[in-house]
Amino acid sequence: MQPKAITVREIYSRFSAKEDLTKLGEIYICGWVRTNRDSGSIGFIALNDGTCFKNLQLVYSNELSNHDEVSHLLTGTTIGAKGTIVMTPEMKQPFEFRVSFVEVLGTCDSDYPLQKKRHSFEYLREEAYLRPRTNTFNALFRLRSVLARGVHEFFQDRGFVYVHTPEITGNDAEGAGQVFSIATMDEKGKLNDTDFFGKRASLTVSGQLHVEAFAMAFRDVYTFGPTFRAERSNTTRHASEFWMIEPEIAFGDLEDDMNLMEDSIKYLIRYALEKCPDEMDFFNKMIAPGLFEKLNRVLETPFRRMEYTEGIKLLQDAVVSGHHFDNSDIFWGMDLQSEHERYLTEEVVKGPMFLINYPKEIKAFYMRENDDGKTVAACDCLVPGEGEIIGGSQREERYEILEKKMKELGNKEGLEWYLNLRKWGGCIHSGFGIGFDRLLMYITGIGNIRDTEPYPRTSSQLKY
Amino acid sequence: MQPKAITVREIYSRFSAKEDLTKLGEIYICGWVRTNRDSGSIGFIALNDGTCFKNLQLVYSNELSNHDEVSHLLTGTTIGAKGTIVMTPEMKQPFEFRVSFVEVLGTCDSDYPLQKKRHSFEYLREEAYLRPRTNTFNALFRLRSVLARGVHEFFQDRGFVYVHTPEITGNDAEGAGQVFSIATMDEKGKLNDTDFFGKRASLTVSGQLHVEAFAMAFRDVYTFGPTFRAERSNTTRHASEFWMIEPEIAFGDLEDDMNLMEDSIKYLIRYALEKCPDEMDFFNKMIAPGLFEKLNRVLETPFRRMEYTEGIKLLQDAVVSGHHFDNSDIFWGMDLQSEHERYLTEEVVKGPMFLINYPKEIKAFYMRENDDGKTVAACDCLVPGEGEIIGGSQREERYEILEKKMKELGNKEGLEWYLNLRKWGGCIHSGFGIGFDRLLMYITGIGNIRDTEPYPRTSSQLKY
Numbered sequence: 001m002q003p004k005a006i007t008v009r010e011i012y013s014r015f016s017a018k019e020d021l022t023k024l025g026e027i028y029i030c031g032w033v034r035t036n037r038d039s040g041s042i043g044f045i046a047l048n049d050g051t052c053f054k055n056l057q058l059v060y061s062n063e064l065s066n067h068d069e070v071s072h073l074l075t076g077t078t079i080g081a082k083g084t085i086v087m088t089p090e091m092k093q094p095f096e097f098r099v100s101f102v103e104v105l106g107t108c109d110s111d112y113p114l115q116k117k118r119h120s121f122e123y124l125r126e127e128a129y130l131r132p133r134t135n136t137f138n139a140l141f142r143l144r145s146v147l148a149r150g151v152h153e154f155f156q157d158r159g160f161v162y163v164h165t166p167e168i169t170g171n172d173a174e175g176a177g178q179v180f181s182i183a184t185m186d187e188k189g190k191l192n193d194t195d196f197f198g199k200r201a202s203l204t205v206s207g208q209l210h211v212e213a214f215a216m217a218f219r220d221v222y223t224f225g226p227t228f229r230a231e232r233s234n235t236t237r238h239a240s241e242f243w244m245i246e247p248e249i250a251f252g253d254l255e256d257d258m259n260l261m262e263d264s265i266k267y268l269i270r271y272a273l274e275k276c277p278d279e280m281d282f283f284n285k286m287i288a289p290g291l292f293e294k295l296n297r298v299l300e301t302p303f304r305r306m307e308y309t310e311g312i313k314l315l316q317d318a319v320v321s322g323h324h325f326d327n328s329d330i331f332w333g334m335d336l337q338s339e340h341e342r343y344l345t346e347e348v349v350k351g352p353m354f355l356i357n358y359p360k361e362i363k364a365f366y367m368r369e370n371d372d373g374k375t376v377a378a379c380d381c382l383v384p385g386e387g388e389i390i391g392g393s394q395r396e397e398r399y400e401i402l403e404k405k406m407k408e409l410g411n412k413e414g415l416e417w418y419l420n421l422r423k424w425g426g427c428i429h430s431g432f433g434i435g436f437d438r439l440l441m442y443i444t445g446i447g448n449i450r451d452t453e454p455y456p457r458t459s460s461q462l463k464y
Numbered sequence: 465m466q467p468k469a470i471t472v473r474e475i476y477s478r479f480s481a482k483e484d485l486t487k488l489g490e491i492y493i494c495g496w497v498r499t500n501r502d503s504g505s506i507g508f509i510a511l512n513d514g515t516c517f518k519n520l521q522l523v524y525s526n527e528l529s530n531h532d533e534v535s536h537l538l539t540g541t542t543i544g545a546k547g548t549i550v551m552t553p554e555m556k557q558p559f560e561f562r563v564s565f566v567e568v569l570g571t572c573d574s575d576y577p578l579q580k581k582r583h584s585f586e587y588l589r590e591e592a593y594l595r596p597r598t599n600t601f602n603a604l605f606r607l608r609s610v611l612a613r614g615v616h617e618f619f620q621d622r623g624f625v626y627v628h629t630p631e632i633t634g635n636d637a638e639g640a641g642q643v644f645s646i647a648t649m650d651e652k653g654k655l656n657d658t659d660f661f662g663k664r665a666s667l668t669v670s671g672q673l674h675v676e677a678f679a680m681a682f683r684d685v686y687t688f689g690p691t692f693r694a695e696r697s698n699t700t701r702h703a704s705e706f707w708m709i710e711p712e713i714a715f716g717d718l719e720d721d722m723n724l725m726e727d728s729i730k731y732l733i734r735y736a737l738e739k740c741p742d743e744m745d746f747f748n749k750m751i752a753p754g755l756f757e758k759l760n761r762v763l764e765t766p767f768r769r770m771e772y773t774e775g776i777k778l779l780q781d782a783v784v785s786g787h788h789f790d791n792s793d794i795f796w797g798m799d800l801q802s803e804h805e806r807y808l809t810e811e812v813v814k815g816p817m818f819l820i821n822y823p824k825e826i827k828a829f830y831m832r833e834n835d836d837g838k839t840v841a842a843c844d845c846l847v848p849g850e851g852e853i854i855g856g857s858q859r860e861e862r863y864e865i866l867e868k869k870m871k872e873l874g875n876k877e878g879l880e881w882y883l884n885l886r887k888w889g890g891c892i893h894s895g896f897g898i899g900f901d902r903l904l905m906y907i908t909g910i911g912n913i914r915d916t917e918p919y920p921r922t923s924s925q926l927k928y
Binding site for chain 2: 009031132168185198203423455
């Protein structure tokens, strides 16, 4: 009779539920050899089967019929094993798996790039298709998966409708930033970007404009999907392809918007800590010491609101009192740099904050003009250790004002439909955008956006 | 004191929970006027606030201070209203909202394209940004949202890890089908597709190859994201951009794969029926009479397995007995047309089925060759009323066989990494792909894929 096949996740979850694992009897397990060491009479294999972060310790004796083969199993080899769980309360592992039979299901050459030694993130980036087999990336990509589910749970539990806004678009939300064109190729290899759709098509930089239309039908909506920027900036925070979360709320103003931002950030941090305790422990211990402290402070602190105008004044005061900024030319109307944002959130507020009501000249055309005629109802969410992590705004719902602004800026052809939303049953509404990959950086302490993405795409990088 | 703001969803859910709605006292509600009729002394507004499929019936009297304005409110206008719920057990609506105050929050011109009359789907497709305000598309896009969550719940509850496989790719899964190229534009407007990434880049047609690598780390994984085809076919089932669900299971063979397909389809149908009862009722009554019967039959029936070879024989028998096919030249080795698939599932099996073990020449290079040397371990899931809805296969895990096949087919440069997965800890594994938009067509009875997508993209169509 074949023994029951079981996963490492199931074993650990039965253990957590205080079940008697020895009662499982003979079981069958399969997975990949992480390490293998043999001392002659007894040998140990750390087996990972992909179903949880933890390994299972396999113990074999020299009485195995294929002991010689087993004792020489290389890191990376796929094996199946029969055996029983034995409790070892006095050891580091609370239990181990005593094997009676081991079979090789897939060999692994000795030129396998992931040998036992520690590899740099740069090295592993070159082996993107293999790196989820390492602790760091196994933890990271499982968290990415779980957190993506958390995004849907947060919004849908609150009645939000998820909208698959298009990747291919004929118009552009931000206007800023280089976009990728979409082209087809004729038989001679000549590229043409108007041939297929009959007009120029590009990859979306934001789903916001498209999702606003759905907010006028469903009230509360969100998009969550890939977004593209053809930026050549080679920084740790920029990628050409990344996922964005963009909620939009009808009948909501900037205050409602900020409350939603704060709730969503806190929810997602809590979700990560609760649903991926092993993975988060690993990040806290091995990747970013102090991570839990940082995240817990965000959870416990009400986010402070501060006017842009006040922020500028505080920065000017800081310069006067001798604080060093690389850019110390602070004036009302300027776009803040990361060093300025971090000063405000780290030194002044000492916690998460919203900076609100920015000069209209430095913000997007769709943001709602305030009564002062100089600022718009925009807000950036700033957090210690990072600076800006979310940007949002109340949208301009007044037809005439938006039309005037679009005319002034020019280049808004093809957006008549967007303007029409203000003519046919418009209302005040607001929204924001969170870069999902940057959020993962913040929650895990991983320092490079390339290490949060399964197959990162940046300028000159398209290996897989 | 301002009355409590409340949503229509909340009112109906309190009603379902048998709460006494009259105890809510004075409440405030806002949303959009669907219809407005006034008989002089009393008037009725059907209000939809986007939070649920159902409208709320607002009743106003000529004692309203702005009665003249209210009685002339046009379809599409955004309003806010104060009032109280009154139970009307003898009426069609079990309760109504007696208003004491109505304010206009956003006007709607009389040239609003969604007037009260019934519009054709073709007309509404031209107004894609407005159509979610109609019953059909409101129901459809809410279902799309809920079902997307269902996809994540199904897989993640079973321990699958969600992988954001890249949209921009340097290699291609299927080889078949035209792909979109990604290009950047220089200042003179000249397109270049190697400039940015240093090599040719295109939009993905499938995340399968990329997700297979993650199955070798996490065991059970899935992708769920946009996929692209530059096909010019102008059919009701083809779009240039659509969402695909692609699970991949390590240590699973074709049988495991089929079990997973059957479980996932049944789960998603049940999820739609349970989570969107009002919307599904609407589809069953107004869009596709007989829908519930069709879906319930799928839920109740174990999916039958049939060999391709047997399928061919049955089709040949059908031709002999006089059954008419447009293509009646049936031979072993042919690719089945939809009419053939539908004959098998509708006339022979009279229920959902898997057709398995296809000739290797008509299937993709990565499918596992069977011992007969002629067929591969592929399967298509066929359902009555539709034909194929899912395709899957066991993948070739043997290095030498896959390498030989890739060499024979040529043009597989850049896929060395995919081959390496068979060298470094490979194992038997399988997977499949479901087109999410086609699944929505099947579950709702909607006949055109363009009507399942928020902003459909097809050849020559890029209005928004």
